[in-house]
Amino acid sequence: MADNRKRRRTEPSVGEELPFKNKLKPDSVILQILKDFSASSSSSSSSSKTLTLQDLTLPFTCREVADLSLASVRSNIESLNLRIAHSILSGLGFSFDVPSRSAANQHYVAELDRIVLKDKSSLRPFANISTVRKATITARILELIHQLCLKGIHVTKRDLFYTDVKLFQDQLQSDAVLDDVACMLSCTRSSLNVVAAEKGVVVGRLVFSDDGDMIDCTKMGMGGKAIPPNIDRVGDMQSDALFILLVEKDAAYMRLAEDRFYNRFPCIIVTAKGQPDVATRLFLRKMKTDLKLPVLALVDSDPYGLKILSVYGCGSKNMSYDSSNLTTPDIKWLGVRPSDLDKYKIPEQCRLPMTEQDIKTGKDMLEEDFVKKNPGWVEELSLMVKTKQKAEIQALSTFGFQYLSEVYLPLKLQQKDWL
Amino acid sequence: MADNRKRRRTEPSVGEELPFKNKLKPDSVILQILKDFSASSSSSSSSSKTLTLQDLTLPFTCREVADLSLASVRSNIESLNLRIAHSILSGLGFSFDVPSRSAANQHYVAELDRIVLKDKSSLRPFANISTVRKATITARILELIHQLCLKGIHVTKRDLFYTDVKLFQDQLQSDAVLDDVACMLSCTRSSLNVVAAEKGVVVGRLVFSDDGDMIDCTKMGMGGKAIPPNIDRVGDMQSDALFILLVEKDAAYMRLAEDRFYNRFPCIIVTAKGQPDVATRLFLRKMKTDLKLPVLALVDSDPYGLKILSVYGCGSKNMSYDSSNLTTPDIKWLGVRPSDLDKYKIPEQCRLPMTEQDIKTGKDMLEEDFVKKNPGWVEELSLMVKTKQKAEIQALSTFGFQYLSEVYLPLKLQQKDWL
Numbered sequence: 088m089a090d091n092r093k094r095r096r097t098e099p100s101v102g103e104e105l106p107f108k109n110k111l112k113p114d115s116v117i118l119q120i121l122k123d124f125s126a127s128s129s130s131s132s133s134s135s136k137t138l139t140l141q142d143l144t145l146p147f148t149c150r151e152v153a154d155l156s157l158a159s160v161r162s163n164i165e166s167l168n169l170r171i172a173h174s175i176l177s178g179l180g181f182s183f184d185v186p187s188r189s190a191a192n193q194h195y196v197a198e199l200d201r202i203v204l205k206d207k208s209s210l211r212p213f214a215n216i217s218t219v220r221k222a223t224i225t226a227r228i229l230e231l232i233h234q235l236c237l238k239g240i241h242v243t244k245r246d247l248f249y250t251d252v253k254l255f256q257d258q259l260q261s262d263a264v265l266d267d268v269a270c271m272l273s274c275t276r277s278s279l280n281v282v283a284a285e286k287g288v289v290v291g292r293l294v295f296s297d298d299g300d301m302i303d304c305t306k307m308g309m310g311g312k313a314i315p316p317n318i319d320r321v322g323d324m325q326s327d328a329l330f331i332l333l334v335e336k337d338a339a340y341m342r343l344a345e346d347r348f349y350n351r352f353p354c355i356i357v358t359a360k361g362q363p364d365v366a367t368r369l370f371l372r373k374m375k376t377d378l379k380l381p382v383l384a385l386v387d388s389d390p391y392g393l394k395i396l397s398v399y400g401c402g403s404k405n406m407s408y409d410s411s412n413l414t415t416p417d418i419k420w421l422g423v424r425p426s427d428l429d430k431y432k433i434p435e436q437c438r439l440p441m442t443e444q445d446i447k448t449g450k451d452m453l454e455e456d457f458v459k460k461n462p463g464w465v466e467e468l469s470l471m472v473k474t475k476q477k478a479e480i481q482a483l484s485t486f487g488f489q490y491l492s493e494v495y496l497p498l499k500l501q502q503k504d505w506l
Numbered sequence: 507m508a509d510n511r512k513r514r515r516t517e518p519s520v521g522e523e524l525p526f527k528n529k530l531k532p533d534s535v536i537l538q539i540l541k542d543f544s545a546s547s548s549s550s551s552s553s554s555k556t557l558t559l560q561d562l563t564l565p566f567t568c569r570e571v572a573d574l575s576l577a578s579v580r581s582n583i584e585s586l587n588l589r590i591a592h593s594i595l596s597g598l599g600f601s602f603d604v605p606s607r608s609a610a611n612q613h614y615v616a617e618l619d620r621i622v623l624k625d626k627s628s629l630r631p632f633a634n635i636s637t638v639r640k641a642t643i644t645a646r647i648l649e650l651i652h653q654l655c656l657k658g659i660h661v662t663k664r665d666l667f668y669t670d671v672k673l674f675q676d677q678l679q680s681d682a683v684l685d686d687v688a689c690m691l692s693c694t695r696s697s698l699n700v701v702a703a704e705k706g707v708v709v710g711r712l713v714f715s716d717d718g719d720m721i722d723c724t725k726m727g728m729g730g731k732a733i734p735p736n737i738d739r740v741g742d743m744q745s746d747a748l749f750i751l752l753v754e755k756d757a758a759y760m761r762l763a764e765d766r767f768y769n770r771f772p773c774i775i776v777t778a779k780g781q782p783d784v785a786t787r788l789f790l791r792k793m794k795t796d797l798k799l800p801v802l803a804l805v806d807s808d809p810y811g812l813k814i815l816s817v818y819g820c821g822s823k824n825m826s827y828d829s830s831n832l833t834t835p836d837i838k839w840l841g842v843r844p845s846d847l848d849k850y851k852i853p854e855q856c857r858l859p860m861t862e863q864d865i866k867t868g869k870d871m872l873e874e875d876f877v878k879k880n881p882g883w884v885e886e887l888s889l890m891v892k893t894k895q896k897a898e899i900q901a902l903s904t905f906g907f908q909y910l911s912e913v914y915l916p917l918k919l920q921q922k923d924w925l
Binding site for chain 2 (some may be wrong): 190346
């Protein structure tokens with residue numbers, strides 16, 4: 088097997104005439120560039136790391152949640168119940184005080200580079216015909232979460248829904264109240280031990296523990312390790328990587344995993360296979376925080392590629408109350424960028440015309456604070472909207488299946504060509 | 507961490523009044539039942555294993571493909587090219603002889619319990635206006651596969667498409683010809699080193715090698731190991747499991763992984779997270795073949811659950827030429843079966859009414875040979891269509907989050923309640 092791998096590396100590559108292959112310097116030069124980058128990134132992240140909501144003087148109060156231990160969640164629920172009992176015994180009935188998660192209560196904070204929730208909330212009284220159902224659902228979800236705390240197990244939203252279908256009626260209702268409960272208890276949804284389906288995989292220079300088992304991601308073959316659904320059982324992260332490579336899609340991930348790209352340029356390769364799921368976002372954030380590594384993103388050159396980058400970077404509006412725990416600041420846009428299409432001479436037939444919807448999404452994104460604060464991104468996105476052309480990462484295969492791992496990425500790294 | 511786990515197991519379960527919990531015998535009794543089952547299954551599978559297409563006297567000839575080494579694929583392509591060159595030099599021009607993959611050329615063989623391809627084929631001449639494009643695409647795909655053989659790498663269908671967008675125009679065209687080429691060369695699509703995206707995960711009592719790395723699936727935490735996209739780099743399977751538990755969906759998989767069900771009842775747990783993908787089907791078949799273990803399926807109680815079971819069991823029509831390599835014979839339907847709904851007293855509100863489409867799909871499936879040959883399945887499916895009720899695996903959560911792993915599955919195993 089080892090021979091086999093070596094054979095693949097030493098065999099003369101088919102296309103010596105590959106565009107820009109002659110610009111590549113020896114790996115040692117590129118490695119030095121990466122080491123400098125990694126060092127500067129880790130020092131800057133440790134100095135800027137301290138900036139939190141508390142450090143800012145914002146004209147309004149913000150609500151943020153934190154990862155809480157099971158014991159704290161349990162005691163928060165019990166305190167809440169005591170307050171309710173007290174209110175009932177005082178003859179006042181009871182209401183839940185539920186933070187608003189609506190768009191009007193959301194705000195992008197440039198200093199933190201993420202969306203946060205303001206502090207508006209509304210009462211959900213039990214003794215009111217319009218809110219009695221929701222109040223009852225809220226009480227029931229609190230009870231179920233309390234059970235999870237006692238048992239110390241994790242369940243999915245779907246499991247939660249099925250414990251009381253008669254009351255919840257449909258899953259949208261139990262899901263929505265679940266987010267309400269997280270806000271009410273000031274904890275992340277993962278602290279409630281309710282997890283989403285896992286989708287992501289990781290491979291490369293990372294060792295970590297998953298529920299007590301030590302996992303060495305350099306020894307995970309081509310398939311990689313499935314990212315665990317419950318981040319609270321993940322720990323002991325160790326790595327000699329110089330950066331994290333965040334990949335939008337499966338196909339590019341597979342190419343890099345098979346070529347063991349992480350052995351040539353020490354890195355950790357991670358993908359959520361499309362839309363970022365909560366587990367992958369938490370895992371990425373934890374890697375960045377624990378290992379202090381820069382994150383470089385490889386996404387399609389279309390508005391959705393940038394959108395995916397933005398979800399990792401500054402959060403989705405739906406879960407803005409949890410943005411500080413779910414987002415990974417300072418992700419660099421490595422490629423494939425609109426300007427790469429001409430620069431790397433991607434043939435016309437490998438580019439795709441943008442649809443009306445694509446162009447609209449692109450224009451909308453130009454108005455987003457998250458994009459606007461990075462002039463390089465504005466320039467790239469404007470170019471995309473102007474040329475009305477998009478391209479997938481896979482378009483690079485036009486120069487050969489391994490062009491991505493053998494020329495494009497090494498050259499990008501060598502030229503520090505990220506934004 | 508270890509303490510934590512122990513605590514969860516010894517803590518008194520909340521619902522001692524759980525339906526049927528009192529019927530459960532000690533684990534040692536259930537384990538003995540499983541050992542007997544596993545032994546009988548492995549002896550019957552080794553005796554019946556020899557039945558192949560060649561053993562049958564069918565009224566027509568069938569076409570089957572096999573896993574070929576890269577060297578064989580390469581030499582098959584080279585021989586084909588020589589024949590073409592000869593034909594051209596003889597002044598005859600050239601045609602590809604392409605096996606038909608249409609429904610009319612497919613046949614369910616009850617003795618083998620899978621769909622096979624008959625031997626109809628059609629000519630694809632280069633010098634004909636109606637076929638010149640397809641003939642050219644075929645030649646190009648053959649050339650690209652030949653390159654993959656030389657390099658010994660794997661690519662996705664998407665990569666393949668992008669190597670010549672101008673010719674292929676859209677991916678449906680290169681995908682279709684890729685299947686043609688596999689049939690022409692009498693090899694599986696995975697032998698061509700073109701792989702699909704990975705989706706499945708595996709956890710439990712299995713050790714195997716993935717691209718040279720040894721993977722111990724009991725030490726993969728809760729996340730499990732991502733099933734490798736390329737089965738040809740998977741090997742050295744070892745296991746002390748008594749059965750393989752094939753799970754339709756994520757949520758049930760997660761429950762069993764977190765509860766480390768495989769340590770209580772030695773098994774391997776595998777899921778494709780919904781629709782079975784080629785990589786998971788190949789992996790399941792390899793486990794069954796190499797380890798000679800019985801396979802028990804846990805799917806939703808709806809027509810799609812049974813459909814998914816049928817794809818693992820007898821193949822999809824789309825890839826019937828490859829059915830002998832992709833299918834896993836003799837999968838038992840463990841649950842959730844329509845008769846379980848009443849038997850386990852699943853409350854009405856956790857059952858869902860079947861839609862018109864569901865009922866139609868159910869009735870159509872009653873006509874399928876694959877279902878008809880198993881009277882127990884016909885009975886179950888008829889019951890489903892009659893009651894017009896379906897239910898997800900998750901419906902069992904109505905009795906508590908761990909009812910699945912602590913009562914339902916152990917009792918099913920104890921009662922050998924599979925069909």
